[in-house]
Amino acid sequence: MNIPLHDKDQKPTIAILTVNDGTRIFRGDKSNFADIVKAGHEFGAEVYVITADNVKLTENRMFGFRYNPDRRSWVRDWMPAPHVIYNRVPFRKMEMHPEVQQIIQACIRSNQVNLYNPSFFNKWSLFEWLNKSAHTRMYIPATEQLSTSFGLERLLRNYPVVYLKPVKGKAGRGIMRLERKIGKYNQPEYELSVQSNKEIVYKVHYSIDSLWKDVDELRGAKEYIMQQGITLTSYKGRAYDLRVLVQKNALGVWSVTGIGARVAGKLSITTHVPRGGSIEDPLKLLTYAFGQKEAASILKRTKRAAVVLAKQIEKSSGQQLGEMSMDLGVDTSGRIWFFEANSKPMKFDEPDIRKKSLERIIHYGVFLTKKARRR
Structure with missing residues (x-):
C-alpha cells in the first residue's frame, strides 16, 4: 500500500532549497529566508529551509530547518514533505554541483513536488530567447x-x-x-x-x-x-536604470511587484549598489527628465514590457519560473531597453516592494499546491 506523501487537508508546505558547505548549517541569506518563513506563517503556509542533501522525494518527512523568531535562530527538525520547492541555492558553482543537479532534476521530473526557478540565467541564452519573438526583440540592444x-x-x-x-x-x-x-x-x-x-x-x-x-x-x-551601449537618461549628470521585480501572483499570472531605480555612482560604469550605485524613486528621476505626465506613461510601458519579457523568458527556457528581477533602461528619447534578468532576485530595499514580494512568494506557493491537488 502506497502512503500519500501529502495529506490533502495539510496546510501548504514550501521548502526553500539551498546547500550546506560543511562549515555552516546552510548557505544563503538567512535574514531573507527568515522573512519568507514569517510571511508563510502570516498566510497560513508552513515554510522551512532544506539543503539539497536532505531532499528525499520518496519520504513523507525530511530534515529541514525551522526558524524560531523568539530566539532568532534556526533549528534542525523533521519537517513534512513539501508541496513546493523554491530554489534559492545562492551561487552558480554550488547549483552546478553534480549532487545538487541530481536533486533539482529529480524534483523537475517528480509528480510529488513543484519546483520553480530551477537555475540561474545565462546572459547569452536570455538574449537568444528574447530575440525569438517580435514582441520582445524590440527591447534588445545589439x-x-x-x-x-x-x-x-x-x-x-x-x-x-x-x-x-x-x-x-x-x-x-x-x-x-x-x-x-x-x-x-x-x-x-x-x-x-x-x-x-x-x-x-x-x-x-x-x-x-x-x-x-x-x-x-x-x-x-x-x-x-x-x-x-545605450545613452541612458540621467539625473544631475548620473545615468540610472530601473530595477523591476516580476512575480507570479496568487492566480499564477505574471505581474509587476514593483519598480525601483538605481543611479550610477560618480565613479562607476554600472548602477549596481555594490559598485557605488544608489537607490532612488523612479518617478522622481523620470519626471526630472521627461515631466510628470510622460514619466507616468513610461512607468506604465515599463510594467507592460516587463511582463511580456518575463513570459517570453519562461516560454523559451522551458522551465517553471515564478519570479525574476530585471534591469531595464530608458534612453533619452524615452525608449525602454532590456539589459539583464536574474532568476534569484536580491532583496529590494524599498519597503513596499519588499512586503509585496514576500506575500507573492507565499501566494504563488499556495497556488502551486492547489494546482497539484487538482491534478
Whole structure:
C-alpha cells in the first residue's frame, strides 16, 4: 500500500532549497529566508529551509530547518514533505554541483513536488530567447558573443560605446566599457574602462589589436557578451536604470511587484549598489527628465514590457519560473531597453516592494499546491 506523501487537508508546505558547505548549517541569506518563513506563517503556509542533501522525494518527512523568531535562530527538525520547492541555492558553482543537479532534476521530473526557478540565467541564452519573438526583440540592444577582435571591431564601428559583460556575472562584477573616439590625425582611439570596486581604471588603446590583447587578458577563461551601449537618461549628470521585480501572483499570472531605480555612482560604469550605485524613486528621476505626465506613461510601458519579457523568458527556457528581477533602461528619447534578468532576485530595499514580494512568494506557493491537488 502506497502512503500519500501529502495529506490533502495539510496546510501548504514550501521548502526553500539551498546547500550546506560543511562549515555552516546552510548557505544563503538567512535574514531573507527568515522573512519568507514569517510571511508563510502570516498566510497560513508552513515554510522551512532544506539543503539539497536532505531532499528525499520518496519520504513523507525530511530534515529541514525551522526558524524560531523568539530566539532568532534556526533549528534542525523533521519537517513534512513539501508541496513546493523554491530554489534559492545562492551561487552558480554550488547549483552546478553534480549532487545538487541530481536533486533539482529529480524534483523537475517528480509528480510529488513543484519546483520553480530551477537555475540561474545565462546572459547569452536570455538574449537568444528574447530575440525569438517580435514582441520582445524590440527591447534588445545589439548583442553578440565576444569571440574575436574582428567581431569587436565591427560592433565598435556601428556603436561608439560597447559594454562587455560576463555571461555568468552578478552584481556588475567584471563589466568593461569601451568607447571609440577620434584622436590625433583623425585616427580612432579606444578607451577601456574597468570597474575596480567603487573606482574606475581607464586605459587608452590606439589599435584594435592592442585593445583586444588587454580585453582578452582581463576576461581570462570567462565567457563574455558584447553589447551596444545605450545613452541612458540621467539625473544631475548620473545615468540610472530601473530595477523591476516580476512575480507570479496568487492566480499564477505574471505581474509587476514593483519598480525601483538605481543611479550610477560618480565613479562607476554600472548602477549596481555594490559598485557605488544608489537607490532612488523612479518617478522622481523620470519626471526630472521627461515631466510628470510622460514619466507616468513610461512607468506604465515599463510594467507592460516587463511582463511580456518575463513570459517570453519562461516560454523559451522551458522551465517553471515564478519570479525574476530585471534591469531595464530608458534612453533619452524615452525608449525602454532590456539589459539583464536574474532568476534569484536580491532583496529590494524599498519597503513596499519588499512586503509585496514576500506575500507573492507565499501566494504563488499556495497556488502551486492547489494546482497539484487538482491534478
